[in-house]
Amino acid sequence: xxxxxxxxxxxxxxxxxxxxxxxxxxxxxxxxxxxxxxxxxxxxxxxxxxxxxxxxxxxxxxxxxxxxxxxxxxxxxxxxxxxxxxxxxxxxxxxxxxxxxxxxxxxxxxxxxxxxxxxxxxxxxxxxxxxxxxxxxxxxxxxxxxxxxxxxxxxxxxxxxxxxxxxxxxxxxxxxxxxxxxxxxxxxxxxxxxxxxxxxxxxxxxxxxxxxxxxxxxxxxxxxxxxxxxxxxxxxxxxxxxxxxxxxxxxxxxxxxxxxxxxxxxxxxxxxxxxxxxxxxxxxxxxxxxxxxxxx
Numbered sequence: 001x002x003x004x005x006x007x008x009x010x011x012x013x014x015x016x017x018x019x020x021x022x023x024x025x026x027x028x029x030x031x032x033x034x035x036x037x038x039x040x041x042x043x044x045x046x047x048x049x050x051x052x053x054x055x056x057x058x059x060x061x062x063x064x065x066x067x068x069x070x071x072x073x074x075x076x077x078x079x080x081x082x083x084x085x086x087x088x089x090x091x092x093x094x095x096x097x098x099x100x101x102x103x104x105x106x107x108x109x110x111x112x113x114x115x116x117x118x119x120x121x122x123x124x125x126x127x128x129x130x131x132x133x134x135x136x137x138x139x140x141x142x143x144x145x146x147x148x149x150x151x152x153x154x155x156x157x158x159x160x161x162x163x164x165x166x167x168x169x170x171x172x173x174x175x176x177x178x179x180x181x182x183x184x185x186x187x188x189x190x191x192x193x194x195x196x197x198x199x200x201x202x203x204x205x206x207x208x209x210x211x212x213x214x215x216x217x218x219x220x221x222x223x224x225x226x227x228x229x230x231x232x233x234x235x236x237x238x239x240x241x242x243x244x245x246x247x248x249x250x251x252x253x254x255x256x257x258x259x260x261x262x263x264x265x266x267x268x269x270x271x272x273x274x275x276x277x278x279x280x281x282x283x284x285x286x287x288x289x290x291x292x293x294x295x296x
Contacts, residue, residue: 001023001024001026001027001030002027003023003027003151003155004154004155004158004159005155005158005159005251006152006155006196006199006249006250006251006254007196007249007250007251009023009151009152009155009192009196010192010193010195010196013192014191014192014193019144019148019186019192020147020148020151020152020182020186020192020195021144021145021147021148021151021186022144022147023151024147024148024150024151024154025039025040025144025147027151028147028150040143043143043146043147044139044143046113046146047128047139047142047143047146049111049112049113050102050112050113050124050125050128050129051125051129052111053101053102053105053106053110053111053112053113053121053125054098054101054102054125054126054129055101056101056105056110057073057074057100057101057102057103057104057105058073058074058077058097058098058101059074061074062104062105062108062110063108064104064107064108064109064217064219065108065109066107066215066217066219066285066289067288067289068107068214068215068217068219068220068285068289069103069104069107069108069219069220069223070104070107070108071104072100072104072223072224073097073098073100073101073104076093076096076097076100076227077097079093080093080094080097091130091134091234092231092234092235094130094133095126095127095130095230095231095233095234096126096227096228096230096231097126097227098122098125098126098129098130098230099122099123099125099126099127099226099227099229099230100122100126100223100224100226100227101122101126102121102122102125102126102226103121103122103222103223103226103227104223106118106119106121106122106218107217107218107219107222107223113125115149115153115176115179116153116156116157116162116172116175116176116179117162117163117164117172117176118218119164119169119172119173119211119213119218119222120172120173120175120176120226120229121176121226122223122226122227122229122230123173123176123177123179123180123226123229123230123233124146124149124176124179124180124183126180126226126227126230127180127181127183127184127230127233127234127237128142128145128146128180128183128184128187129142130230130234131145131184131187131188131234131237132187135187135188137187141187142187144186144187145183145184145186145187146183148179148182148183148185148186148195149179149180149182149183150179151182152178152179152182152183152195152199153175153179155251155254156175156178156179156254156257159251159254159255159258160175160254160255160257160258160261161175161257161258161261162175163270164211164269164270165211165269165270165271166261166269167257167258167260167261167262167264167269168208168209168210168211168260168261168264168268168269168270169206169209169210169211169212169222169225170203170206170207170208170209170210170257170260170261171211171257171261172211173206173209173222173225173226173228173229174203174206174207174209174229174257175203176226176229176233177202177203177205177206177229177230177232177233177236178198178199178200178202178203178206178233178236178250179199180202180229180230180233181195181198181199181201181202181232181233181234181236181237181240182195182196182198182199182237183195184198184233184234184237185198185237185240185241188237188241190237190240190241194240194241195240196249196250197239197240197244197245197246197250198233198236198237198239198240198241199250199253200246200248200249200250200253201236201239201240201244201246202232202233202236202237203250203253203254203257204246204248204253204256205232205236206229206232207253207256207257207260208260209225210264210268210269210274210275211268211269211270211275212268212272212274212275212276212277212278213270213272213277214272214276214277214282214285214286215272215277215282215285215286215289215290216271216272216277216286217289220276220285221276272286
């Protein structure tokens with residue numbers, strides 16, 4: 001079960017008549033020299049951690065020690081329950097609230113699963129738990145979705161960046177968005193090719209996204225970028241399931257992300273030297289938290 005690109009992954013899955021999740025499960029068994037039960041069990045534990053983080057942010061009053069983040073997931077949840085939301089149905093906002101919940105738990109030093117990084121930890125659980133609710137999916141389908149996301153993340157990591165310091169936020173939240181879109185497609189019964197289309201559609205809408213954390217903390221704008229990543233992933237999944245395809249294939253989108261990240265200035269790659277971190281308000285927060293600016 002050897003693959004390093006999305007096209008190789010799809011060809012392998014379709015030639016063997018397997019879903020992407022099964023290809024990744026077998027790869028993990030071979031690579032880690034573990035049984036199916038061991039591999040699957042570890043991913044079940046990851047899902048349980050994600051679930052706790054989703055629930056904690058939605059139902060407990062949590063705030064980061066900096067004061068930059070916290071409580072927004074609950075605001076969205078109340079808005080869904082009490083207001084006439086602008087979007088038809090609440091599924092997108094359910095994804096947003098769950099994605100923000102996990103990201104806020106991370107900012108408050110809670111336990112999360114890095115998918116692919118802590119800064120992008122909210123996108124995948126936000127999508128998976130919303131899709132499971134919508135599709136009435138069982139636990140196995142949810143765990144398999146995590147294997148799909150892992151397979152896509154593996155391809156991205158082999159051909160581009162998954163770190164904000166290396167490639168900007170496109171490499172973190174962008175990668176998480178692509179991983180989540182592919183995962184949700186399989187949950188909905190889509191084919192490996194449709195998962196690949198969802199990857200391309202999702203990721204190309206995140207290209208160029210810079211990493212500019214206010215005060216150098218993974219809070220602002222990170223929490224809200226997790227929210228938007230979740231929304232984009234769900235839309236990309238629906239587009240792919242509807243038969244919409246990307247003009248540019250997934251592997252070429254990943255390649256474009258690599259080149260953009262390579263050319264991106266250092267000030268926009270997790271250094272807090274540019275972007276939102278360098279705004280007047282960003283610097284005021286930095287002074288408030290640390291007493292004086294860390295960077296000028």
